[in-house]
Amino acid sequence: MNKHTDIDDLFATTRHTxxxxxxxxxxxxxxxxxxxxAELSFWKETLITLAFTALGCTLAYLFFPxxxxxxxxxxKVVISPMTLLTITGLISLACASAxxxxxxxxx
Amino acid sequence: MHRTDQDLIKAVVKEDSxxxxxxxxxxxxxxxxxxxxxxxxxxxxLADDLAQETFIKAHRALAGYKGKAKFSSWLYxxxxxxxxxxxxxxxxxxxxxxxxxxxxxxxxxxxxxxxASVDSANQNLHRxxxxxxxxxxxxxxxxxxxxxxxxCTQQEISDIMSIPLGTVxxxxxxxxxxxxxxxxxxxxxxxx
Numbered sequence: 001m002n003k004h005t006d007i008d009d010l011f012a013t014t015r016h017t018x019x020x021x022x023x024x025x026x027x028x029x030x031x032x033x034x035x036x037x038a039e040l041s042f043w044k045e046t047l048i049t050l051a052f053t054a055l056g057c058t059l060a061y062l063f064f065p066x067x068x069x070x071x072x073x074x075x076k077v078v079i080s081p082m083t084l085l086t087i088t089g090l091i092s093l094a095c096a097s098a099x100x101x102x103x104x105x106x107x
Numbered sequence: 108m109h110r111t112d113q114d115l116i117k118a119v120v121k122e123d124s125x126x127x128x129x130x131x132x133x134x135x136x137x138x139x140x141x142x143x144x145x146x147x148x149x150x151x152x153l154a155d156d157l158a159q160e161t162f163i164k165a166h167r168a169l170a171g172y173k174g175k176a177k178f179s180s181w182l183y184x185x186x187x188x189x190x191x192x193x194x195x196x197x198x199x200x201x202x203x204x205x206x207x208x209x210x211x212x213x214x215x216x217x218x219x220x221x222x223a224s225v226d227s228a229n230q231n232l233h234r235x236x237x238x239x240x241x242x243x244x245x246x247x248x249x250x251x252x253x254x255x256x257x258x259c260t261q262q263e264i265s266d267i268m269s270i271p272l273g274t275v276x277x278x279x280x281x282x283x284x285x286x287x288x289x290x291x292x293x294x295x296x297x298x299x
Binding site for chain 1: 141145229290
């Protein structure tokens, strides 16, 4: 008797009769042990955003030289019809480009 | 819609999708748990623990999986390292007088979806072969299992176990020879 054939046959039998081991909660146990994603609830996220916005505004109010900024604001602005038309055209072009990028998934 | 392993892996890595990972676990849990049962002398609890650890580590390392090897081969590599590491600790414990994991081999065949189709002779064969293999070294067991049960090529085994091709050949030849001796003893014992 060829001894290698014996072992090969034995493994061939186990290979062909390999039982399907039922999942029976196995994957649930694995998933329970995975690190949980750091997901914040809607309210927590909103509160954090508002808190930091308020903090930012307070800091800006305290440290920003508002008087100097006021001096920089022009007292009179004159826009010619041509300038207004150009600005409107540029804004329209930007909007159309953004719409096209979004619709064609170019990003 | 059937999603390929690559699609699922991409979803896990890019979106941290637990659903996609659950699908991967469901796809590979049965063959991996069976393999680990055969490699642990049919110790179901231990095999399932090692399989769990394997999937957890796979999840952690999935971003580093480049797709060069089959996903199953990559998974087996992690499982092999887990098994070797477990038995190293168990042997150390044994030397220092702690509980011996090798004695906790169960006598019942696992719960299976296809119990009815697996007759009792085959059930015994799965268990007894696993028990006989438990007398081999970790490397011999893994090489034999991958070669004869999973039908991996010697090159694949070499990659999975990170050992030279020549060593794989030696492990398979010696493992087969040793297993033949063990199974003759088992046959004799079963008859008496």
